[in-house]
Each structure stands twice: as C-alpha cells, then as structure tokens.
Amino acid sequence: MPLLTPLRFSWRRLPAAGVPVKNLGLRTVASGASSPSGASPKAFNIFDRDLKRKQKNWAARQPEPMKFDYLKEEVGSRIADRVYDIARDFRLALDVGCGRGYVAEHLNKKNALETEIPTVSVLADEEFLPFRENTFDLVVSSLSLHWVNDLPRALEQIHYVLKPDGVFIGAMFGGDTLFELRCSLQLAETEREGGFSPHVSPFTAVNDLGHLLGRAGFNTLTVDTDEIQVNYPGMFELMEDLQGMGESNCAWNRKALLHRDTMLAAAAVYQEMYRNEDGSVPATYQIYYMIGWKYHDSQARPAERGSATVSFGELGKINDLMSQGKKSQ
Numbered sequence: 002m003p004l005l006t007p008l009r010f011s012w013r014r015l016p017a018a019g020v021p022v023k024n025l026g027l028r029t030v031a032s033g034a035s036s037p038s039g040a041s042p043k044a045f046n047i048f049d050r051d052l053k054r055k056q057k058n059w060a061a062r063q064p065e066p067m068k069f070d071y072l073k074e075e076v077g078s079r080i081a082d083r084v085y086d087i088a089r090d091f092r093l094a095l096d097v098g099c100g101r102g103y104v105a106e107h108l109n110k111k112n113a114l115e116t117e118i119p120t121v122s123v124l125a126d127e128e129f130l131p132f133r134e135n136t137f138d139l140v141v142s143s144l145s146l147h148w149v150n151d152l153p154r155a156l157e158q159i160h161y162v163l164k165p166d167g168v169f170i171g172a173m174f175g176g177d178t179l180f181e182l183r184c185s186l187q188l189a190e191t192e193r194e195g196g197f198s199p200h201v202s203p204f205t206a207v208n209d210l211g212h213l214l215g216r217a218g219f220n221t222l223t224v225d226t227d228e229i230q231v232n233y234p235g236m237f238e239l240m241e242d243l244q245g246m247g248e249s250n251c252a253w254n255r256k257a258l259l260h261r262d263t264m265l266a267a268a269a270v271y272q273e274m275y276r277n278e279d280g281s282v283p284a285t286y287q288i289y290y291m292i293g294w295k296y297h298d299s300q301a302r303p304a305e306r307g308s309a310t311v312s313f314g315e316l317g318k319i320n321d322l323m324s325q326g327k328k329s330q
Contacts, residue, residue, distance in 0.1 A: 046150055046253065050126075053148050053251040060247035069245035070101065073144055075229060076172050076288060077103030080143045083170050083292065085111055091139040097127055097159065097171075098145020130158040137162055142171040144288075147204055148251070156217035166297035169219065175226055175287035176204045181275045182239060182284060186259075189267035193260065207289055219293025221300065227288045232281040236268040239284050 060066060081104055084091070096104050102120070109117050125131050127142075127149050140159050149155045159169050205213075211224050233239040243249055259267075275282050294300065 048148055048150055049251045049253055050148070050150065053247075056244075056249050056251060057247035060245055063245060066245070067101070069242055070103070072229065072231065072246065072286060073100060073103045074106075077143050078107045079227075079288075079290070080104045080141055080170055080172055081107035081111060083290065084108065084139065084141065087168065093137050094139040094141065095130075095132070095137045095162065097130075097140060097142040097155075100143075100145075104141050104143050127155045128158065130162050132162045134161055135164045138164055138167050140167070140169045140171075142169075142173075144172060144174065146171060147173045152205060153213055153216060156213055156219075160218040160293075160295055163295040165295055166299060167295045169291070169293045169295075171291045173289050173291075174204050175289045176206050177228075177285065177287040178204055179284060179286070181271060181282070182236065185236065185267045185271040185274065188270050189263050190259065193263045193266055204287075205289070210289055210291060214291060214293045217293075218295065220296055221292075221294045223290075223292040225290050227290065229286045229288060230283050231286065232277060232283050234281055236271040236282065237264075239282070 060069070063069075084104075085108075096102070099105065099122075105118060105120060112118060123131070127146065128151050140163055142159070146152060146155060156169075159171075163169060207224065207226055211222055214222050214224070233242070271282050272280075277283060
C-alpha cells in the first residue's frame with residue numbers, strides 16, 4: 002500500500018502560522034514567475050476569489066458544517082481509491098484545496114499500517130504554489146480547481162512541483178453539474194423578468210481538460226466522467242446545501258439578487274420538470290476525474306511512427322489462425 006506524508010493545502014497565499022517554511026521547501030511562486038502579476042491576462046478573471054474565500058470561511062463557521070460534507074467526502078473517497086490503484090509508495094504528497102481533508106481521511110481508512118498519515122497545512126493559492134520544483138511524489142485535488150481563474154496556470158504549477166514520474170490525480174465539477182437548477186432558474190427569470198443572468202458557475206468542458214493537461218506537460222493521461230445524483234426536498238434545500246458547502250456562485254457576472262417571485266417560480270419549474278415519484282427533486286453533479294504523469298526516462302513510451310513490423314492486414318488473420326488451432330486440438 003502507498004505510504005504518504007501529505008501536505009494539506011488550503012487556499013490563501015501565506016503559509017500558516019507556526020509552519021517551518023524552510024523545511025517545506027517553500028518559495029515565492031512556481032514556474033519562474035516572480036509575483037502574481039505574472040498571471041495570465043484579465044480574460045481569465047472569471048471568479049471573484051476574495052468572495053469565494055469569504056463564502057468558504059462563512060461555511061466553515063456554521064454550527065454543523067460537516068452535515069454539508071457528503072458530496073466532498075464521496076469524491077474524496079473516489080480519489081483515494083485511485084491513489085491506491087497505483088502500486089507504489091508515495092513518500093510526500095500534496096492535497097491542493099484540501100478543505101477538511103476529504104482525501105486524507107479516506108487514505109487513513111485504507112492505510113494498511115493503521116497509523117494516521119502525518120499532515121502539515123499551508124495556506125496558499127492554487128495558481129501560485131509556494132513549493133520548489135520536483136518536490137512531491139503525488140499531488141491530489143478534489144473539487145477545488147473549478148474555482149480557479151487560470152486553470153492552465155494551476156495545472157502548470159502542479160506539474161512543476163511534482164517529481165519526475167510523479168502523478169497528479171484530480172477531480173473537479175463538469176459542465177453538466179446542476180443542469181436542473183440552471184434550467185429552472187433561466188426559464189423562471191426569462192418568464193418573470195424578460196431575460197436571465199448566469200446563476201450557476203461556468204465549468205470546464207471535458208474535451209478541453211485533456212488538452213489542458215497535455216499543455217501543462219503531463220503525459221499518459223486518463224480523463225473520465227461520473228455523475229452523482231442527490232435528491233433534495235426542493236430547490237431551496239439544494240441552494241441551502243450549496244451555500245453550506247461553500248459552493249455558491251462567485252462569478253463576476255453573477256446577478257446579486259433574484260426577485261422573490263422569480264425564485265418561487267423557479268422552484269415550481271424545478272418540481273414540474275424534474276421531480277421524482279416521491280416528490281423530491283434530483284440535482285446532478287458531474288465529476289471529471291483526471292490522472293496525469295510527469296515525464297521520466299523510465300516511463301514506457303509509444304514506438305516511433307513507422308516502426309511497426311506487422312501490418313494491420315496480418316493482424317486481421319490472427320483470429321482465423323487461433324480458431325484453426327482450437328479446431329485441431
């Protein structure tokens with residue numbers, strides 16, 4: 002079973018008080034950038050990151066914050082399963098956007114050594130990882146990167162801090178997440194107010210994700226999708242849980258408020274279009290899972306183009322030869 006010493010990674014930029022910075026190999030920013038001003042152009046400024054920090058802090062201060070953790074715990078478990086599918090020891094791992102440690106808690110449960118994995122928490126920004134090049138054997142990230150303004154840069158940062166032959170295993174919300182809520186709000190707002198504004202965060206398309214991972218330098222890529230459907234008593238309970246998760250929309254172009262009658266109309270549309278037989282309504286969370294490796298000479302590589310010694314026509318005869326061999330037996 003893999004051995005890990007994860008560094009949990011929360012989402013502001015300064016290291017937590019009391020963390021021995023020099024022992025963690027911290028640096029200013031990665032990928033050769035000297036300051037946040039090296040970030041991508043303003044076109045990438047989709048989300049109000051300061052508002053997202055406030056939303057997450059508000060959610061963390063609620064009397065029973067863990068009652069909203071069901072989705073993040075489930076995805077954290079699936080990330081942990083993927084870690085343990087790799088037959089290798091990981092001596093040092095980084096969890097980007099760890100929250101309350103949803104991946105680490107499941108790694109602890111699966112740990113054959115029955116000892117809790119030691120962790121150190123560092124407050125930083127996903128787009129400016131404060132670690133040196135080639136530091137970690139493993140980087141994981143569960144349901145954090147969908148709030149990053151510059152996802153290409155964040156993936157480059159993750160690639161930078163991985164050691165050669167290190168692996169990144171991540172999960173983020175996909176483009177069909179909460180399509181029921183999005184459609185209900187749009188229909189109600191169009192009918193009541195003559196137009197609609199975005200109320201659900203924009204998400205990355207799955208066909209873009211492989212390209213972004215490859216552009217960041219990862220190879221041997223795996224990208225797959227999954228859907229988790231959760232049933233709620235109604236639309237307002239869903240929105241309450243999203244707020245409790247710290248997952249409320251923080252896009253700059255969001256509409257701050259919706260009229261009360263528009264919200265009531267949206268709840269009615271949601272019930273009419275999507276309700277289950279028991280009167281509850283479903284909410285679909287689409288999850289993209291991604292795995293990418295940092296290049297190392299020891300990794301298997303595809304043969305050079307044109308180096309094949311057998312033609313496709315000859316390969317097509319294999320089944321005939323095998324069937325003839327079985328008959329002769």
